[in-house]
Amino acid sequence: MYRSNWLSFEEWKDQGMPILGTTSTEAVKLYDAALTQYVGWYDDPVMGGIAHTMAKLEQADPNFILGKAFTLSMKLFGFSENYFYNQDLKMEVDGLKPAIQMSQSNWLGAASIWEEILDEYPTDLHALKMAFYMYQYNGQRKKQFNAVERVYPFFQRNNIVNAAYTDGLYAFVLEETGNYSEAEKYAKMGLMKNGYDGWATHALAHTYLMQKRYGEGQNFMKDTCKLWTTANLLACHNYWHFALFHLSDGKADEAVYLLDNEILPRFRSTQTPISITNASSLLYRLFLMEPEKCPLSKDQMATTFNEIYSVSKQYLNRHILPFADIHYMMTCIGSGHTVEAADLVETFKTSPYATTHPEMLPILVDFMSSMLYYHEGNFTKATDMLLSIKNSLHLIGGSVAQQDIFNQMLIASATKSSNPSHHKISQDHQL
Numbered sequence: 001m002y003r004s005n006w007l008s009f010e011e012w013k014d015q016g017m018p019i020l021g022t023t024s025t026e027a028v029k030l031y032d033a034a035l036t037q038y039v040g041w042y043d044d045p046v047m048g049g050i051a052h053t054m055a056k057l058e059q060a061d062p063n064f065i066l067g068k069a070f071t072l073s074m075k076l077f078g079f080s081e082n083y084f085y086n087q088d089l090k091m092e093v094d095g096l097k098p099a100i101q102m103s104q105s106n107w108l109g110a111a112s113i114w115e116e117i118l119d120e121y122p123t124d125l126h127a128l129k130m131a132f133y134m135y136q137y138n139g140q141r142k143k144q145f146n147a148v149e150r151v152y153p154f155f156q157r158n159n160i161v162n163a164a165y166t167d168g169l170y171a172f173v174l175e176e177t178g179n180y181s182e183a184e185k186y187a188k189m190g191l192m193k194n195g196y197d198g199w200a201t202h203a204l205a206h207t208y209l210m211q212k213r214y215g216e217g218q219n220f221m222k223d224t225c226k227l228w229t230t231a232n233l234l235a236c237h238n239y240w241h242f243a244l245f246h247l248s249d250g251k252a253d254e255a256v257y258l259l260d261n262e263i264l265p266r267f268r269s270t271q272t273p274i275s276i277t278n279a280s281s282l283l284y285r286l287f288l289m290e291p292e293k294c295p296l297s298k299d300q301m302a303t304t305f306n307e308i309y310s311v312s313k314q315y316l317n318r319h320i321l322p323f324a325d326i327h328y329m330m331t332c333i334g335s336g337h338t339v340e341a342a343d344l345v346e347t348f349k350t351s352p353y354a355t356t357h358p359e360m361l362p363i364l365v366d367f368m369s370s371m372l373y374y375h376e377g378n379f380t381k382a383t384d385m386l387l388s389i390k391n392s393l394h395l396i397g398g399s400v401a402q403q404d405i406f407n408q409m410l411i412a413s414a415t416k417s418s419n420p421s422h423h424k425i426s427q428d429h430q431l
Protein backbone atom coordinates (compact mmCIF):
# COMPACT_ATOMS: atom_id res chain seq x y z
CA MET A 1 0.00 0.00 0.00
CA TYR A 2 2.95 2.39 0.49
CA ARG A 3 5.50 3.39 -2.10
CA SER A 4 9.08 2.49 -1.30
CA ASN A 5 11.13 3.21 -4.43
CA TRP A 6 11.91 6.88 -4.01
CA LEU A 7 12.81 8.95 -7.03
CA SER A 8 16.43 9.59 -7.94
CA PHE A 9 17.74 12.74 -9.68
CA GLU A 10 17.17 11.18 -13.10
CA GLU A 11 13.71 9.93 -12.24
CA TRP A 12 12.65 13.36 -10.93
CA LYS A 13 13.88 14.82 -14.22
CA ASP A 14 11.73 12.33 -16.15
CA GLN A 15 8.75 13.61 -14.12
CA GLY A 16 9.37 17.10 -15.50
CA MET A 17 10.73 18.15 -12.11
CA PRO A 18 14.52 18.48 -12.22
CA ILE A 19 15.79 18.78 -8.64
CA LEU A 20 18.41 21.49 -8.17
CA GLY A 21 20.31 22.80 -5.19
CA THR A 22 21.70 19.54 -3.84
CA THR A 23 24.04 16.76 -4.88
CA SER A 24 22.74 14.39 -2.22
CA THR A 25 20.82 11.43 -3.65
CA GLU A 26 19.64 10.64 -0.13
CA ALA A 27 18.16 14.14 0.26
CA VAL A 28 16.39 13.89 -3.08
CA LYS A 29 14.86 10.52 -2.18
CA LEU A 30 13.85 11.73 1.27
CA TYR A 31 12.16 14.75 -0.32
CA ASP A 32 10.05 12.32 -2.38
CA ALA A 33 9.28 10.24 0.74
CA ALA A 34 8.24 13.32 2.76
CA LEU A 35 6.14 14.78 -0.06
CA THR A 36 4.44 11.43 -0.72
CA GLN A 37 3.42 11.07 2.94
CA TYR A 38 2.14 14.65 2.93
CA VAL A 39 0.07 14.19 -0.22
CA GLY A 40 -1.17 10.80 1.00
CA TRP A 41 -1.89 12.06 4.55
CA TYR A 42 -0.11 9.17 6.24
CA ASP A 43 2.89 8.31 8.36
CA ASP A 44 4.86 5.62 6.57
CA PRO A 45 6.08 3.27 9.34
CA VAL A 46 9.07 2.14 7.26
CA MET A 47 10.24 5.76 7.02
CA GLY A 48 9.46 6.44 10.68
CA GLY A 49 6.60 8.79 9.77
CA ILE A 50 6.58 12.18 8.07
CA ALA A 51 8.17 14.13 10.96
CA HIS A 52 11.10 11.71 11.11
CA THR A 53 11.46 11.78 7.32
CA MET A 54 11.64 15.58 7.37
CA ALA A 55 14.26 15.50 10.14
CA LYS A 56 16.34 13.06 8.07
CA LEU A 57 15.82 15.25 4.99
CA GLU A 58 17.27 18.25 6.83
CA GLN A 59 20.21 16.18 8.06
CA ALA A 60 20.93 14.70 4.62
CA ASP A 61 21.63 18.16 3.20
CA PRO A 62 20.93 21.20 5.42
CA ASN A 63 21.54 23.49 2.42
CA PHE A 64 19.00 21.81 0.13
CA ILE A 65 16.65 24.75 -0.54
CA LEU A 66 13.69 22.74 -1.86
CA GLY A 67 13.83 20.36 1.11
CA LYS A 68 14.12 23.30 3.48
CA ALA A 69 11.16 25.03 1.80
CA PHE A 70 9.12 21.88 2.28
CA THR A 71 9.87 21.41 5.97
CA LEU A 72 9.39 25.12 6.68
CA SER A 73 6.11 25.23 4.81
CA MET A 74 4.85 22.32 6.87
CA LYS A 75 5.85 24.11 10.08
CA LEU A 76 4.31 27.42 9.00
CA PHE A 77 1.05 25.88 7.94
CA GLY A 78 0.44 24.20 11.27
CA PHE A 79 -1.56 27.32 12.31
CA SER A 80 0.69 27.86 15.32
CA GLU A 81 3.81 29.70 14.14
CA ASN A 82 4.51 32.85 12.21
CA TYR A 83 7.17 35.48 11.84
CA PHE A 84 5.53 37.87 14.30
CA TYR A 85 5.22 35.20 16.94
CA ASN A 86 8.59 33.57 16.47
CA GLN A 87 11.36 35.90 15.31
CA ASP A 88 13.77 33.00 14.82
CA LEU A 89 11.73 32.02 11.81
CA LYS A 90 13.07 35.03 9.94
CA MET A 91 16.47 33.41 9.82
CA GLU A 92 15.04 30.12 8.72
CA VAL A 93 12.96 31.49 5.91
CA ASP A 94 15.59 33.84 4.54
CA GLY A 95 15.68 33.43 0.80
CA LEU A 96 12.61 31.21 0.66
CA LYS A 97 10.07 33.47 -0.99
CA PRO A 98 6.82 31.57 -0.49
CA ALA A 99 7.79 30.60 3.03
CA ILE A 100 8.48 34.25 3.84
CA GLN A 101 4.96 35.16 2.76
CA MET A 102 3.56 32.29 4.81
CA SER A 103 5.65 33.26 7.84
CA GLN A 104 3.95 36.67 7.80
CA SER A 105 0.51 35.11 7.38
CA ASN A 106 0.39 36.56 3.87
CA TRP A 107 -1.24 33.36 2.71
CA LEU A 108 -2.49 34.68 -0.62
CA GLY A 109 0.87 36.28 -1.40
CA ALA A 110 2.41 32.85 -0.83
CA ALA A 111 -0.24 31.27 -3.06
CA SER A 112 0.75 33.59 -5.92
CA ILE A 113 4.34 32.44 -5.63
CA TRP A 114 3.32 28.77 -5.49
CA GLU A 115 1.28 29.44 -8.63
CA GLU A 116 4.33 30.96 -10.35
CA ILE A 117 6.22 27.78 -9.51
CA LEU A 118 3.38 25.77 -11.05
CA ASP A 119 3.64 27.88 -14.22
CA GLU A 120 7.10 26.46 -14.66
CA TYR A 121 6.60 23.03 -13.07
CA PRO A 122 2.93 22.06 -13.35
CA THR A 123 3.52 18.62 -11.81
CA ASP A 124 5.05 20.07 -8.63
CA LEU A 125 2.72 18.54 -6.05
CA HIS A 126 4.40 20.44 -3.24
CA ALA A 127 3.52 23.78 -4.84
CA LEU A 128 0.03 22.56 -5.77
CA LYS A 129 -0.83 21.32 -2.30
CA MET A 130 0.46 24.53 -0.72
CA ALA A 131 -1.49 26.80 -3.09
CA PHE A 132 -4.51 24.52 -2.52
CA TYR A 133 -4.46 25.11 1.26
CA MET A 134 -3.59 28.79 1.06
CA TYR A 135 -6.83 29.24 -0.89
CA GLN A 136 -8.76 26.76 1.26
CA TYR A 137 -8.16 28.64 4.50
CA ASN A 138 -8.59 32.09 3.02
CA GLY A 139 -12.00 31.75 1.43
CA GLN A 140 -10.80 31.61 -2.17
CA ARG A 141 -12.83 28.74 -3.58
CA LYS A 142 -12.68 29.79 -7.23
CA LYS A 143 -8.92 30.30 -7.16
CA GLN A 144 -8.52 26.92 -5.49
CA PHE A 145 -10.55 25.33 -8.27
CA ASN A 146 -8.55 27.09 -10.99
CA ALA A 147 -5.23 26.09 -9.44
CA VAL A 148 -6.12 22.39 -9.56
CA GLU A 149 -7.96 22.44 -12.86
CA ARG A 150 -5.13 24.03 -14.82
CA VAL A 151 -2.47 21.50 -13.74
CA TYR A 152 -4.60 18.35 -13.45
CA PRO A 153 -4.07 17.41 -17.16
CA PHE A 154 -0.28 17.45 -16.68
CA PHE A 155 -0.59 14.59 -14.18
CA GLN A 156 -2.28 12.39 -16.79
CA ARG A 157 1.03 11.58 -18.47
CA ASN A 158 2.03 7.98 -17.90
CA ASN A 159 4.93 8.23 -15.53
CA ILE A 160 3.97 10.82 -12.90
CA VAL A 161 4.28 9.33 -9.42
CA ASN A 162 1.53 10.24 -6.94
CA ALA A 163 -0.64 11.39 -9.86
CA ALA A 164 -3.55 9.35 -8.46
CA TYR A 165 -3.76 11.76 -5.50
CA THR A 166 -4.73 14.58 -7.85
CA ASP A 167 -8.07 12.86 -8.55
CA GLY A 168 -9.05 13.52 -4.93
CA LEU A 169 -7.81 17.11 -5.11
CA TYR A 170 -9.79 17.69 -8.30
CA ALA A 171 -12.87 16.01 -6.82
CA PHE A 172 -12.69 18.30 -3.80
CA VAL A 173 -12.53 21.56 -5.76
CA LEU A 174 -15.37 20.35 -8.00
CA GLU A 175 -17.44 19.70 -4.87
CA GLU A 176 -16.58 23.05 -3.30
CA THR A 177 -17.73 24.84 -6.45
CA GLY A 178 -20.98 22.89 -6.61
CA ASN A 179 -20.31 20.34 -9.36
CA TYR A 180 -21.31 17.28 -7.34
CA SER A 181 -21.71 14.73 -10.14
CA GLU A 182 -18.20 15.36 -11.49
CA ALA A 183 -16.82 15.50 -7.95
CA GLU A 184 -18.23 12.07 -7.22
CA LYS A 185 -16.80 10.70 -10.46
CA TYR A 186 -13.26 11.93 -9.74
CA ALA A 187 -13.33 10.93 -6.06
CA LYS A 188 -14.37 7.40 -7.00
CA MET A 189 -11.72 7.35 -9.74
CA GLY A 190 -9.08 8.20 -7.14
CA LEU A 191 -10.37 5.50 -4.81
CA MET A 192 -10.36 2.93 -7.62
CA LYS A 193 -6.65 3.65 -8.09
CA ASN A 194 -5.87 3.75 -4.37
CA GLY A 195 -8.50 2.70 -1.86
CA TYR A 196 -6.33 4.01 0.98
CA ASP A 197 -6.46 7.58 -0.33
CA GLY A 198 -7.78 9.54 2.65
CA TRP A 199 -8.25 12.72 0.66
CA ALA A 200 -10.31 11.09 -2.10
CA THR A 201 -12.38 9.52 0.70
CA HIS A 202 -12.76 12.97 2.21
CA ALA A 203 -13.81 14.51 -1.12
CA LEU A 204 -16.49 11.83 -1.57
CA ALA A 205 -17.71 12.43 2.00
CA HIS A 206 -18.06 16.15 1.21
CA THR A 207 -19.96 15.31 -1.96
CA TYR A 208 -22.44 13.06 -0.11
CA LEU A 209 -22.90 15.65 2.62
CA MET A 210 -23.66 18.51 0.26
CA GLN A 211 -26.33 16.40 -1.43
CA LYS A 212 -27.81 15.37 1.94
CA ARG A 213 -27.00 11.71 1.14
CA TYR A 214 -26.44 11.05 4.84
CA GLY A 215 -27.23 7.31 4.79
CA GLU A 216 -24.82 6.65 1.90
CA GLY A 217 -22.23 8.78 3.66
CA GLN A 218 -22.51 6.85 6.91
CA ASN A 219 -22.31 3.48 5.13
CA PHE A 220 -19.37 4.58 3.00
CA MET A 221 -17.36 5.86 5.98
CA LYS A 222 -18.18 2.74 8.02
CA ASP A 223 -17.43 0.24 5.24
CA THR A 224 -14.12 1.81 4.27
CA CYS A 225 -12.75 3.01 7.62
CA LYS A 226 -10.08 0.29 7.70
CA LEU A 227 -8.70 1.82 4.52
CA TRP A 228 -9.00 5.56 5.19
CA THR A 229 -7.73 5.40 8.76
CA THR A 230 -4.32 4.45 7.32
CA ALA A 231 -4.22 8.11 6.21
CA ASN A 232 -3.70 8.84 9.90
CA LEU A 233 -2.93 12.53 9.43
CA LEU A 234 -6.43 13.05 8.02
CA ALA A 235 -8.33 10.44 10.06
CA CYS A 236 -9.40 12.91 12.77
CA HIS A 237 -11.03 15.15 10.17
CA ASN A 238 -12.55 12.21 8.32
CA TYR A 239 -14.10 11.04 11.60
CA TRP A 240 -15.45 14.58 11.96
CA HIS A 241 -17.20 14.03 8.61
CA PHE A 242 -18.45 10.63 9.73
CA ALA A 243 -19.88 12.25 12.89
CA LEU A 244 -21.44 15.03 10.81
CA PHE A 245 -23.35 12.44 8.75
CA HIS A 246 -24.76 11.04 11.99
CA LEU A 247 -25.62 14.47 13.34
CA SER A 248 -27.28 15.56 10.10
CA ASP A 249 -29.26 12.31 10.13
CA GLY A 250 -30.61 12.95 13.63
CA LYS A 251 -28.27 10.44 15.30
CA ALA A 252 -26.55 12.71 17.79
CA ASP A 253 -25.72 9.75 20.09
CA GLU A 254 -23.59 8.19 17.36
CA ALA A 255 -21.88 11.51 16.66
CA VAL A 256 -21.00 11.77 20.37
CA TYR A 257 -19.69 8.19 20.29
CA LEU A 258 -17.29 9.14 17.47
CA LEU A 259 -16.31 12.32 19.29
CA ASP A 260 -15.43 10.36 22.44
CA ASN A 261 -13.84 7.33 20.82
CA GLU A 262 -12.17 8.60 17.65
CA ILE A 263 -11.88 12.39 17.51
CA LEU A 264 -10.89 13.26 21.07
CA PRO A 265 -8.26 10.48 21.35
CA ARG A 266 -6.64 11.80 18.16
CA PHE A 267 -6.86 15.35 19.48
CA ARG A 268 -5.16 14.21 22.71
CA SER A 269 -2.33 12.48 20.93
CA THR A 270 -1.58 15.27 18.43
CA GLN A 271 -2.73 18.47 20.26
CA THR A 272 -2.45 20.38 16.98
CA PRO A 273 -4.53 23.41 15.98
CA ILE A 274 -6.08 21.28 13.21
CA SER A 275 -7.24 18.65 15.71
CA ILE A 276 -8.59 21.47 17.90
CA THR A 277 -10.73 22.69 15.00
CA ASN A 278 -12.19 19.22 14.46
CA ALA A 279 -12.99 18.55 18.10
CA SER A 280 -14.26 22.04 18.92
CA SER A 281 -16.42 22.49 15.84
CA LEU A 282 -18.23 19.19 16.45
CA LEU A 283 -18.70 20.00 20.11
CA TYR A 284 -19.90 23.50 19.26
CA ARG A 285 -22.54 22.03 16.96
CA LEU A 286 -23.77 19.98 19.92
CA PHE A 287 -23.62 23.15 22.05
CA LEU A 288 -25.93 24.93 19.57
CA MET A 289 -28.51 22.12 19.67
CA GLU A 290 -31.63 22.43 21.74
CA PRO A 291 -30.70 20.89 25.13
CA GLU A 292 -33.47 18.27 24.97
CA LYS A 293 -32.06 16.91 21.69
CA CYS A 294 -28.41 16.92 22.78
CA PRO A 295 -27.08 13.70 24.32
CA LEU A 296 -24.49 15.62 26.36
CA SER A 297 -25.42 17.32 29.61
CA LYS A 298 -24.26 20.89 30.24
CA ASP A 299 -21.59 19.58 32.64
CA GLN A 300 -20.32 16.94 30.21
CA MET A 301 -20.05 19.54 27.50
CA ALA A 302 -18.22 22.00 29.75
CA THR A 303 -15.78 19.26 30.82
CA THR A 304 -14.93 18.38 27.22
CA PHE A 305 -14.66 22.02 26.18
CA ASN A 306 -12.37 22.57 29.13
CA GLU A 307 -10.10 19.76 27.99
CA ILE A 308 -9.88 21.28 24.50
CA TYR A 309 -9.34 24.73 26.01
CA SER A 310 -6.42 23.46 28.10
CA VAL A 311 -4.62 22.66 24.84
CA SER A 312 -5.91 25.66 22.86
CA LYS A 313 -4.79 28.26 25.40
CA GLN A 314 -1.17 28.04 24.23
CA TYR A 315 -2.30 29.27 20.79
CA LEU A 316 -4.66 32.06 21.91
CA ASN A 317 -3.91 35.60 20.76
CA ARG A 318 -1.33 34.56 18.16
CA HIS A 319 -3.86 35.28 15.39
CA ILE A 320 -2.17 33.25 12.70
CA LEU A 321 -5.37 32.50 10.81
CA PRO A 322 -9.01 33.60 11.37
CA PHE A 323 -10.22 30.05 10.74
CA ALA A 324 -8.20 28.87 13.74
CA ASP A 325 -9.28 31.87 15.84
CA ILE A 326 -12.98 31.15 15.54
CA HIS A 327 -12.38 27.63 16.86
CA TYR A 328 -10.34 28.93 19.78
CA MET A 329 -13.30 31.20 20.47
CA MET A 330 -15.58 28.15 20.61
CA THR A 331 -13.34 26.51 23.20
CA CYS A 332 -13.12 29.70 25.32
CA ILE A 333 -16.88 30.17 25.31
CA GLY A 334 -17.77 26.51 25.77
CA SER A 335 -15.40 26.14 28.72
CA GLY A 336 -16.64 29.33 30.38
CA HIS A 337 -13.43 31.32 29.82
CA THR A 338 -15.30 34.48 28.88
CA VAL A 339 -12.49 36.85 29.87
CA GLU A 340 -10.13 35.01 27.52
CA ALA A 341 -12.86 35.04 24.85
CA ALA A 342 -13.18 38.83 25.09
CA ASP A 343 -9.37 39.12 25.01
CA LEU A 344 -9.31 37.12 21.80
CA VAL A 345 -11.48 39.77 20.12
CA GLU A 346 -9.48 42.69 21.54
CA THR A 347 -6.03 41.31 20.72
CA PHE A 348 -7.14 40.49 17.18
CA LYS A 349 -7.87 44.18 16.56
CA THR A 350 -4.22 45.15 17.07
CA SER A 351 -2.62 41.95 15.72
CA PRO A 352 -0.18 41.97 12.81
CA TYR A 353 -2.71 39.82 10.95
CA ALA A 354 -5.43 42.49 11.24
CA THR A 355 -2.96 45.19 10.21
CA THR A 356 -2.01 43.34 7.05
CA HIS A 357 -5.59 42.12 6.36
CA PRO A 358 -7.74 45.17 7.25
CA GLU A 359 -10.65 43.75 5.24
CA MET A 360 -10.85 40.86 7.73
CA LEU A 361 -11.00 43.06 10.82
CA PRO A 362 -14.76 43.86 10.91
CA ILE A 363 -15.70 40.36 9.74
CA LEU A 364 -13.79 38.48 12.42
CA VAL A 365 -14.50 40.98 15.20
CA ASP A 366 -18.23 40.92 14.46
CA PHE A 367 -18.35 37.15 14.13
CA MET A 368 -16.51 36.52 17.39
CA SER A 369 -18.59 39.23 19.09
CA SER A 370 -21.77 37.55 17.86
CA MET A 371 -20.56 34.34 19.52
CA LEU A 372 -20.13 36.25 22.76
CA TYR A 373 -23.60 37.81 22.46
CA TYR A 374 -25.06 34.36 21.85
CA HIS A 375 -23.32 33.02 24.92
CA GLU A 376 -24.65 35.92 27.00
CA GLY A 377 -28.19 35.16 25.81
CA ASN A 378 -28.47 38.30 23.67
CA PHE A 379 -29.79 36.35 20.68
CA THR A 380 -31.33 39.35 18.92
CA LYS A 381 -28.03 41.22 18.88
CA ALA A 382 -26.16 38.05 17.84
CA THR A 383 -28.60 37.50 14.95
CA ASP A 384 -28.42 41.11 13.77
CA MET A 385 -24.64 40.97 13.81
CA LEU A 386 -24.49 37.65 11.94
CA LEU A 387 -26.93 38.93 9.32
CA SER A 388 -24.81 42.03 8.73
CA ILE A 389 -21.71 39.96 7.85
CA LYS A 390 -23.20 36.76 6.47
CA ASN A 391 -22.16 37.48 2.88
CA SER A 392 -18.53 37.95 3.94
CA LEU A 393 -18.17 35.03 6.34
CA HIS A 394 -16.80 32.75 3.62
CA LEU A 395 -13.59 34.83 3.76
CA ILE A 396 -12.84 33.27 7.15
CA GLY A 397 -11.96 30.17 5.15
CA GLY A 398 -12.56 26.44 5.50
CA SER A 399 -14.72 24.19 3.38
CA VAL A 400 -18.42 24.67 2.70
CA ALA A 401 -19.11 21.92 5.25
CA GLN A 402 -16.93 23.60 7.88
CA GLN A 403 -18.53 26.95 7.19
CA ASP A 404 -21.96 25.47 7.84
CA ILE A 405 -21.23 26.31 11.49
CA PHE A 406 -22.07 29.91 10.51
CA ASN A 407 -25.51 28.75 9.37
CA GLN A 408 -25.95 26.69 12.52
CA MET A 409 -25.17 29.72 14.64
CA LEU A 410 -27.56 31.92 12.70
CA ILE A 411 -30.32 29.32 12.93
CA ALA A 412 -29.79 28.82 16.68
CA SER A 413 -29.70 32.51 17.50
CA ALA A 414 -32.51 33.53 15.12
CA THR A 415 -34.76 30.86 16.62
CA LYS A 416 -34.20 32.25 20.12
CA SER A 417 -34.26 35.92 19.12
CA SER A 418 -36.92 38.18 20.58
CA ASN A 419 -37.33 39.82 17.17
CA PRO A 420 -40.18 37.94 15.38
CA SER A 421 -38.74 38.79 11.95
CA HIS A 422 -35.72 36.61 12.83
CA HIS A 423 -37.80 33.48 13.29
CA LYS A 424 -38.28 32.83 9.59
CA ILE A 425 -34.54 32.96 8.98
CA SER A 426 -33.83 29.47 10.26
CA GLN A 427 -35.68 27.75 7.40
CA ASP A 428 -33.55 29.55 4.80
CA HIS A 429 -30.15 28.63 6.20
CA GLN A 430 -30.06 24.85 6.42
CA LEU A 431 -27.06 23.30 4.60
Ligand SMILES: [Fe+2]
Nearest residue numbers: 202237399401
Ligand atom coordinates in the same frame (compact mmCIF):
# COMPACT_ATOMS: atom_id res chain seq x y z
FE1 LIG B 1 -13.60 18.25 5.14
